[in-house]
Structure formats: C-alpha cells, structure tokens
Amino acid sequence: MNGEALAEIRNLRVDFPTPTGWLHAVRGVSFTIGREKLAIVGESGSGKSVTGRALMRLLPRRARIGADTLRFGGTDVLTAPDRAMRRLRGARMGLILQDPKFSLNPVMPAGRQIAEAWRAHKGGSRAEAKDAAMTLLEQVLIRDPRRVFDAYPHELSGGMGQRVMIAMMLAPGPDLLIADEPTSALDATVQTEILRLIDRLVSERGMGLLLISHDLPLVSRFCDRVAVMYAGRVMEELPARDLASATHPYTRGLLRCLPRLAERQERLPVLRRDPAWLADDAR
Amino acid sequence: MRRIATPRVRALLATLASIPITLFGLVLVTFLIGRVVPIDPVLAIVGDRAPQEVVERARIELGLDRPLPEQFVTYLGQLLSGDLGRSVMTANPVTEDVIRYFPATFELATAAILLAILIGVPLGVLAAVRQGTLTDQAIRLFCLTGHSLPVFVLGLLSLLVFYAGLGWAPGPGRQGLMFQDMVDVRTGVLTLDAALAGDWGAFRDALAHLAQPAGVLAFFSLAYIARMTRAFMLNELLSEYVTTARAKGLSEARIVWGHAFRNTAVPLVTVLALTYAGLLEGAVLTETIFAWPGLGQYLTVSLLNADMNAVLGATLVIGLIYVALNLCADLLYRLLDPRVRT
Amino acid sequence: MSRAFSREWLLSDAPASRAQAAWGRRYQGWVAFRRNPLALGGLVVAPAMLALALAAPLLATHDPGTQILGQRLQPPSAEHWLGTDELGRDIWSRILYGGRITLGMVVAVVVLVAPVGLLVGAAAGYAGGTLDRLLMRVTDVFLAFPRLILALAFVAAMKPGIGSAVAAIALTAWPPYARLARAEALGIRSADFVAAARMTGASPLRIVLRHVAPVCVPSLIVRVTLDMSSIILTAAGLGFLGLGAQPPLPEWGTMIATGRRFILEQWWVPVIPGMAIFLASLAFNLLGDGLRDVLDPKQR
Numbered sequence: 001m002n003g004e005a006l007a008e009i010r011n012l013r014v015d016f017p018t019p020t021g022w023l024h025a026v027r028g029v030s031f032t033i034g035r036e037k038l039a040i041v042g043e044s045g046s047g048k049s050v051t052g053r054a055l056m057r058l059l060p061r062r063a064r065i066g067a068d069t070l071r072f073g074g075t076d077v078l079t080a081p082d083r084a085m086r087r088l089r090g091a092r093m094g095l096i097l098q099d100p101k102f103s104l105n106p107v108m109p110a111g112r113q114i115a116e117a118w119r120a121h122k123g124g125s126r127a128e129a130k131d132a133a134m135t136l137l138e139q140v141l142i143r144d145p146r147r148v149f150d151a152y153p154h155e156l157s158g159g160m161g162q163r164v165m166i167a168m169m170l171a172p173g174p175d176l177l178i179a180d181e182p183t184s185a186l187d188a189t190v191q192t193e194i195l196r197l198i199d200r201l202v203s204e205r206g207m208g209l210l211l212i213s214h215d216l217p218l219v220s221r222f223c224d225r226v227a228v229m230y231a232g233r234v235m236e237e238l239p240a241r242d243l244a245s246a247t248h249p250y251t252r253g254l255l256r257c258l259p260r261l262a263e264r265q266e267r268l269p270v271l272r273r274d275p276a277w278l279a280d281d282a283r
Numbered sequence: 284m285r286r287i288a289t290p291r292v293r294a295l296l297a298t299l300a301s302i303p304i305t306l307f308g309l310v311l312v313t314f315l316i317g318r319v320v321p322i323d324p325v326l327a328i329v330g331d332r333a334p335q336e337v338v339e340r341a342r343i344e345l346g347l348d349r350p351l352p353e354q355f356v357t358y359l360g361q362l363l364s365g366d367l368g369r370s371v372m373t374a375n376p377v378t379e380d381v382i383r384y385f386p387a388t389f390e391l392a393t394a395a396i397l398l399a400i401l402i403g404v405p406l407g408v409l410a411a412v413r414q415g416t417l418t419d420q421a422i423r424l425f426c427l428t429g430h431s432l433p434v435f436v437l438g439l440l441s442l443l444v445f446y447a448g449l450g451w452a453p454g455p456g457r458q459g460l461m462f463q464d465m466v467d468v469r470t471g472v473l474t475l476d477a478a479l480a481g482d483w484g485a486f487r488d489a490l491a492h493l494a495q496p497a498g499v500l501a502f503f504s505l506a507y508i509a510r511m512t513r514a515f516m517l518n519e520l521l522s523e524y525v526t527t528a529r530a531k532g533l534s535e536a537r538i539v540w541g542h543a544f545r546n547t548a549v550p551l552v553t554v555l556a557l558t559y560a561g562l563l564e565g566a567v568l569t570e571t572i573f574a575w576p577g578l579g580q581y582l583t584v585s586l587l588n589a590d591m592n593a594v595l596g597a598t599l600v601i602g603l604i605y606v607a608l609n610l611c612a613d614l615l616y617r618l619l620d621p622r623v624r625t
Numbered sequence: 626m627s628r629a630f631s632r633e634w635l636l637s638d639a640p641a642s643r644a645q646a647a648w649g650r651r652y653q654g655w656v657a658f659r660r661n662p663l664a665l666g667g668l669v670v671a672p673a674m675l676a677l678a679l680a681a682p683l684l685a686t687h688d689p690g691t692q693i694l695g696q697r698l699q700p701p702s703a704e705h706w707l708g709t710d711e712l713g714r715d716i717w718s719r720i721l722y723g724g725r726i727t728l729g730m731v732v733a734v735v736v737l738v739a740p741v742g743l744l745v746g747a748a749a750g751y752a753g754g755t756l757d758r759l760l761m762r763v764t765d766v767f768l769a770f771p772r773l774i775l776a777l778a779f780v781a782a783m784k785p786g787i788g789s790a791v792a793a794i795a796l797t798a799w800p801p802y803a804r805l806a807r808a809e810a811l812g813i814r815s816a817d818f819v820a821a822a823r824m825t826g827a828s829p830l831r832i833v834l835r836h837v838a839p840v841c842v843p844s845l846i847v848r849v850t851l852d853m854s855s856i857i858l859t860a861a862g863l864g865f866l867g868l869g870a871q872p873p874l875p876e877w878g879t880m881i882a883t884g885r886r887f888i889l890e891q892w893w894v895p896v897i898p899g900m901a902i903f904l905a906s907l908a909f910n911l912l913g914d915g916l917r918d919v920l921d922p923k924q925r
Contacts, residue, residue, distance in 0.1 A: 019653075019656065019657065020636065056530060058526055058529055058530060082535075086532045086533075086534065087532065088532070089529065089530055089531065089532035090530065090531040090532030090533075091532060093530075094530065095526075095527070095530035097523055097526065097527060099523070102522065102523040102524065103523040103524055103526070103527045104524055104527065105524040105527075105528070105542050105545070105546070106524070106546065107545050107546055107549070107620075108542075108545065116531070116533070116541075117531045120531060120532055120533055120537075121532060165527075168527075168531065169530070169531075172531075172532070301762075301765070304762060304765075305762075305765050305766055305769050308762065308763070308765070308766030308769070309766060309769055309770070311766075312766060312767075312770070312775075313778065316778050316779055316782045317782065320779065320782035320783060321782045321783065424663075427663075427907060427910055427911065427914075428903075428907070430854065430906075430910055431854055431858075431903055431906035431907035431910050432903050432906070433858050433861055433862065433865075433878075433899065433902050433903065433906075434862075435862070435865050435881065435899075436881065436895075436896070436899030436900075436902065436903065439881070439885065439888045439895055439896065439899065440896065440899070442888055442889070443888050443889065443892050443896075447888075447889045560771065561771065563771055563774070564771040564772065564773045564774060567773060567774065567777070567866075568773075568862055568865065568866070571865075571866065572885075582774070582777065583777075583866055585781075586777060586780075586781045586866065586867075586868065587866075587867060589781065591781065591782065594777070594778055594781045595778060598770075598774055598775070598777070598778040601770075601771065601774050602769060602770050602771075602774070602775075605769060605770065605771055606769050609769070
C-alpha cells in the first residue's frame with residue numbers, strides 16, 4: 001500500500017433484525033485501503049456489499065453497526081453527524097451500484113442527474129453544471145453526449161447507463177470509489193470495457209478503488225489486492241498477483257472450482273464448506 | 284404510418300375504443316333499472332297516486348306498451364338528443380335541472396379535492412419519511428378514521444361542534460339569507476360569481492358557507508390521499524436510485540422531494556383523479572346534511588319522491604362524469620410517465 | 626425430533642411433512658399478525674360486535690320498539706345506558722338490535738357477493754378468450770358507476786327496504802372480487818398442476834372449482850374484510866337516506882336519519898348510532914389491514 005490510508009476498518013460488525021432474531025451480516029471485518037485498488041470477493045450473502053455501504057453509512061436505519069475503528073480520512077463514520085456524512089458522500093467517496101436500470105432515477109434525464117451531483121458539491125450555475133456533465137460524459141467514452149444528456153435512463157443500454165453512473169459519481173471529484181458489483185448486470189463483452197474504464201479513470205485521478213464482486217478472476221486482473229469474504233468474515237487477504245498461491249482452503253476451493261478451457265476436466269469440482277469457517281474465531 | 288402506430292398509441296386507442304362500450308353498458312343499466320326493475324314502470328314515473336286514465340295515457344305516451352328492445356332504441360335516441368325526460372317533481376326537463384344543480388356540486392367537489400391535496404399529500408410524505416415513529420402512527424390512525432367514519436356522521440358532528448358549539452361556521456345552506464339571489468348567476472359557482480361581480484361581502488359569505496361541507500367532504504379523500512401517498516413514497520424510498528442520491532451526498536429534502544416524490548407524482552395523479560370521481564358519491568350525502576343545492580341533493584330528493592326520470596337522469600350524468608374522470612386518470616398517467624412515452 | 630406443535634416444531638427450517646410446513650406457515654403468519662396491536666384490536670372488536678348483535682335479546686335492557694313518550698330524549702343514565710330517543714325508546718337496546726340489521730345486511734351481501742365474484746372471476750381468468758372479455762366488459766360497466774349512486778338508483782326502482790338495499794349493494798359490490806379472482810386465475814392457468822389436472826381428464830368446471838378457485842381465496846379474504854367496512858358505510862348511507870331499513874326498525878343509518886334533527890340539543894340520539902357504525906367499520910378496517918400485511922404483503 002502506498003501513501004496514507006483513505007479508510008481504516010477494524011473489527012466491523014453489522015447486524016440486521018429479523019422476525020426470528022438478529023442476522024449477523026458482517027462479523028469482524030478489518031482492512032485498510034489507500035490510493036490503490038482493493039477487491040472484496042465473496043459469494044452472495046458473504047457480507048461484501050454491506051461492508052462497502054457501511055463505510056458510507058448507507059445502510060437502512062434498522063441495521064446495527066459496530067466497529068473498533070471505522071474511519072474515512074479524518075472522520076469517524078460511526079459517530080459523525082448526518083451533515084458531516086453528507087459532506088463526505090459524493091465529495092470524497094462515491095458509490096457505483098449494480099444495475100443502472102434501478103440505480104438511476106427513471107423520471108429524470110441522465111445528464112441532469114450528473115449535473116446535480118456536480119452542483120451539490122462544487123456549487124456553480126446550471127450552465128456550468130451542464131458543461132461539466134458533458135465533459136464527464138466524454139470522459140466515460142460516450143460517443144453522443146448531447147443525446148445521452150437529455151435521455152431518460154430507460155432509453156440507455158446497460159453499458160451506457162453504467163458509464164452515466166460512473167460519470168455521476170466522479171463528478172464531485174472523490175478520493176475513493178466503491179464499486180458494488182459494477183458489471184454483474186452487464187453483458188460479458190461490456191463487462192471488461194467498463195472495468196477497464198473504471199481502472200483507467202481511477203488511476204488517472206489517483207483515487208482509491210474498492211471493488212466488490214463475486215467474480216474472482218475478473219477482479220484479480222484489475223486489482224492490486226484481494227480480500228476473500230465468507231459468511232461475514234475475511235478469510236484471506238493477499239496481493240492479486242499471489243492469488244494462485246493462496247493458502248486458505250476456502251480461497252483454494254474457489255480457485256479450483258473455476259472451469260478452465262486450457263485444462264481437461266472430467267468433472268467440475270464442488271466447493272466443500274467447512275463449518276469451522278463459520279465459527280467466531282475463524283481466520 | 285408505422286411511426287404513428289407505436290405501442291403507446293395503440294394502447295391509447297384500445298382504451299378509447301372501450302369507452303363507447305362502457306357508456307353503452309351504462310345506458311343499458313339505467314334503462315333496465317328504469318323499465319325492467321320496477322313492478323310497474325309507469326307508476327314509477329307518474330307516481331302511484333295518479334288516477335287510472337292518467338296512468339293509461341302515460342303508458343301510451345311514454346311508449347311503455349311497446350316491446351322492450353324498441354323502447355331501448357327510443358330511449359337511446361332521446362339520450363343522444365339530450366332528452367332525459369321530465370321530472371315529476373319540478374315539472375322541468377331533467378336536463379335543465381341537471382344543468383342548474385351541477386355547478387354547486389362542482390364547486391363543492393373541487394374545493395374539497397383542493398383541500399384534500401393540500402393537506403393530504405404533505406401528510407403522506409411526512410408519514411413515509413418518519414416511518415415507524417409516533418408521527419407515522421398518528422397519521423396512519425388518522426387515515427383509518429377517515430376510512431371508517433361515515434360522511435354523514437362527521438357532517439353532523441361538525442355541525443354540532445363548529446356551528447352550534449363554537450359558532451365558527453354558518454349553518455346549512457349555500458348563502459346567508461341576506462345574500463340570497465343578490466349575485467348574478469354567471470358560472471353557477473357561487474364563490475366565482477361573487478368574485479367576478481366584485482361583491483366581496485357575498486364572496487366571504489359564500490366561502491364561509493362552503494368551508495364546512497367542503498371540509499367534511501375533504502376529510503375522507505384526505506385520508507385516502509395521505510394513505511396512498513405514504514404507500515407510494517415508502518416504496519420509492521426503498522429504491523436503488525434513492526441510495527444513489529444519498530451516495531451523491533444530496534440533502535434529505537432534495538432526496539425526498541426531488542427524487543422520491545417526483546416518482547410518486549405519476550401514480551399519485553391517477554389516484555387524485557379517481558378520488559375526485561369518488562367525491563361525487565360523498566357529495567350526495569354531504570349535500571343532504573348541509574342543504575347544499577347540488578346534484579346530490581337533487582338525486583336524494585327525487586329518490587324520496589320516487590321521481591324515476593330525475594333519478595335515472597342524474598344517475599346517468601354522474602356515471603358519465605365518472606367514466607370521463609377515469610379516462611382522464613388513464614390519459615394523465617400515460618402523459619406523465621416517461622417510461623410509457625416512447 | 627421436536628414435539629409436534631411446539632414452537633420449535635413450527636419454526637423448523639426443514640419440515641418433515643407437508644402438514645408441518647403448512648402449520649409452520651400459519652404460525653409464522655400468526656406471529657407477524659400478532660405483532661400489530663391495531664390488527665389485534667380489530668380481531669377482537671369485529672367478532673365482538675358480531676357476537677353482541679347476535680346476543681341482542683340477552684343483552685338488551687328494554688324492548689327496542691317500546692315507546693315511553695314520557696321519557697323522550699333522555700340523556701344516558703343508570704336506567705337507560707345510552708339514553709332514549711325521540712319516541713322514548715331505549716337507545717342501547719336499539720343499538721343492539723340495530724346491529725343485527727346493519728351487520729346482518731353486510732354479512733348477507735358478502736355471502737352473496739364473494740362466492741359469485743370468485744367463481745365468475747376464476748372462470749373468466751381460466752377460460753380466457755371471449756368469455757373472459759365478455760365478463761370483463763360486464764364488470765367494467767358496473768365499476769363505471771360510483772357504488773352508492775348505482776345502489777340508490779336500484780333501490781329507487783324497487784320498494785325501499787332491507788331486501789332491496791341488500792340486493793342493490795350486492796349488485797355494485799361483486800365486480801372487484803371478480804377482477805381480483807380473475808387476476809389470480811390468470812396467473813396460474815398455465816401452471817403445471819392445472820395442466821396435470823387437465824391431462825387426467827378433469828372437466829373445466831372441476832378444474833375451476835377445485836384447483837383454480839382455492840388459489841384465489843387468500844387475497845379474496847383480505848379484500849372481503851377490507852370491503853366489509855365500506856359495505857357497512859354504504860348500508861348505513863342507504864339507511865340514512867331513507868332507502869334501507871324503514872323506521873321503526875332500529876337500523877343504525879335509519880336511526881341517524883330520524884334522530885338527525887336533534888343533533889344540536891340531544892346530540893346523543895344521532896351520534897351514538899354513528900359511533901356504532903364507526904366502530905364496526907374501523908374494526909373491520911384494522912382487521913383487514915392486518916390480514917393484508919400478513920397474507921399479501923405486495924398489496925401494501
């Protein structure tokens with residue numbers, strides 16, 4: 001990790017109330033992230049999305065969040081007042097969601113949503129905001145910014161929608177970008193394009209990237225470090241280039257399950273889950 | 284040609300095409316109620332105290348001795364030329380009576396819906412934003428009361444408290460005795476006419492008389508509107524785009540009104556149009572309590588006098604308005620939702 | 626193996642039999658329902674009112690029709706718990722007997738309307754095609770009228786009275802059930818179990834009755850309970866306009882109509898029946914809301 005940490009998380013715990021008791025979604029996650037690309041990988045229900053949102057305090061009100069440390073920059077996220085969090089969100093942290101069909105406001109033109117993000121933190125007139133939005137649309141490689149600016153989200157393809165989303169979140173110039181499954185709703189061909197775009201923009205601006213995904217090989221190509229989560233805990237954290245030599249049985253199991261074109265396989269291996277991984281002190 | 288026949292236009296045409304059928308059904312039903320349901324339709328029209336020769340003459344005059352399908356065609360023809368028959372009670376053509384009494388109902392219903400929107404929508408938004416808190420529970424209880432209290436009971440209670448008890452509101456009726464017939468009838472809407480004539484005394488009087496019945500009538504639509512607004516808002520506040528808006532660091536007010544409410548507005552407008560239609564029902568009962576000379580009172584008085592022509596005529600007109608409002612609601616929805624537009 | 630019907634058994638993650646799964650679902654539904662205090666209130670009050678109405682002869686203190694002209698318009702007292710009306714009749718007893726009429730009318734309407742609407746809607750949804758379109762046109766026409774207005778016109782054509790009022794309300798109340806049942810039926814008409822029934826030679830009537838209709842029942846129950854409150858209001862409204870039960874019958878709406886002119890001085894005469902209507906309507910609303918939250922959350 002180079003330079004100072006942007007965010008520091010130590011022993012994060014998130015619980016949700018259910019009719020039959022508390023659901024422990026995150027059970028003691030710790031990591032730090034600086035101006036680098038960190039991937040959090042896990043299956044559905046591993047708590048990876050919840051972790052990302054906890055950092056921005058975007059969880060529903062009924063969730064119970066606790067941690068030894070949950071800091072972004074100089075702010076203690078656990079105790080900060082709402083006003084302080086609002087200043088952090090957008091201006092210093094951005095969040096890209098999975099499906100632009102749902103994550104963009106359906107009754108507002110796309111360009112206006114980008115302009116709104118820009119104006120909320122940089123001030124300025126509508127015209128200035130519109131110019132900034134057009135520039136951003138060009139930066140995310142949209143060929144016809146004028147048309148996209150006036151278009152409604154349902155008129156855009158998945159890939160274009162995600163580019164709008166990226167433009168919107170980069171508009172206020174944040175330091176950290178949290179991308180929660182940014183390509184899971186896209187076609188395979190578009191997935192790599194979008195990730196490459198994110199990769200390039202984040203590098204150009206010297207930002208940090210927290211990439212949350214279930215796709216291990218995909219993130220390992222784009223990220224510096226990988227944290228593997230299972231059942232609310234981080235099983236293993238290692239540099240992306242060392243992935244093949246992972247030591248934790250869960251990570252090894254995941255790697256083994258990936259089908260490979262180059263090798264001959266008679267049967268796809270099945271991941272065997274060790275109940276010991278669910279224990280409170282599993283590591 | 285293909286550009287015009289988009290799915291949207293086709294759906295619109297389908298809706299419009301079903302209107303004549305519904306209207307036909309409406310007319311059929313009123314016809315059946317008038318001619319088939321009563322034991323002797325002639326007696327229903329001339330009253331059961333008329334002497335025998337009058338009854339027989341009426342039977343032939345009204346064509347009630349002809350076969351039913353022929354009667355229906357004649358009926359249809361009369362309707363299309365605007366003839367709703369003659370009222371036994373007022374001896375006027377029903378059409379004339381309807382035109383005379385409708386503006387009062389229109390005034391009452393419009394005042395009520397405006398009140399209901401002004402109070403109900405913000406209440407609904409407030410309840411949604413503060414979901415689960417005491418405010419929310421209180422508003423929900425209020426809405427339930429609105430759903431469960433009969434209009435006429437509330438009207439009576441209102442008279443008791445605000446008229447007899449506190450003396451804030453004037454008594455039943457549309458105008459004080461002083462102002463009777465003082466204002467030229469131009470639109471039929473008394474408050475408007477008084478304002479147009481510059482007669483501010485009459486205007487204040489008319490407004491004072493309008494306040495109570497409109498308030499009572501508004502109470503129920505208010506409860507319904509607040510409840511629907513709350514439901515829609517709750518739904519929207521759970522959406523992903525609201526999370527996005529939060530992640531952008533926007534203020535809570537902007538998120539609630541600029542994002543969530545903007546999405547609520549589309550189905551809400553439909554609800555409002557339908558509520559306006561529902562006010563017609565409430566008007567019937569409210570007008571009876573407050574002696575408001577509108578279509579509702581005309582209907583009930585005709586009912587008590589068994590004046591079938593008037594009853595059916597008024598029913599048909601109200602049914603027509605209802606259909607028109609439903610159509611409006613449908614059109615508004617298509618117009619406002621950008622997803623339906625392309 | 627936990628004991629049958631214990632809490633553990635009901636909440637088990639892996640039920641051993643279909644019966645256990647069904648009971649588990651019912652228990653979870655009950656737990657969810659129980660958490661809503663207002664719904665519980667409705668669950669208690671609504672049947673209580675029905676019970677009180679049924680037990681009227683046992684609970685009434687006076688004969689509801691006896692006029693004691695010397696004791697007209699008395700306020701509530703030890704002898705007359707809710708006072709007396711303009712003809713000296715005991716209001717408490719009239720409310721009890723009136724409950725039989727008002728609630729009886731409502732129950733009659735529901736008993737008429739729900740099965741008919743269910744069958745018509747299920748048949749229309751299952752059959753599809755011209756039958757479906759025809760039936761939907763018919764419901765459209767009835768839905769095009771505001772309920773009260775159509776009921777008024779209908780009663781006006783017949784002689785005003787309980788029978789005509791019930792018939793009139795029933796006529797306007799059935800379309801929503803047909804629509805609801807049709808919507809559900811449309812959803813399952815291409816389901817596998819329906820196809821299986823068809824392949825074993827079941828007649829369409831049997832399929833509709835034994836397979837399609839039962840699926841529509843839960844949402845119909847919710848709707849019926851919620852509707853009860855508005856049917857109570859419509860029936861009382863008709864009574865208020867003089868078109869339902871005729872005086873001297875103690876129907877709640879009729880009592881308000883005759884007692885109306887005393888609102889300013891002896892307000893209890895019209896207001897107490899009004900509160901009875903309100904309470905009944907509110908109870909069914911609360912119950913219906915609670916049921917809906919449990920049985921059909923997407924209808925919220």
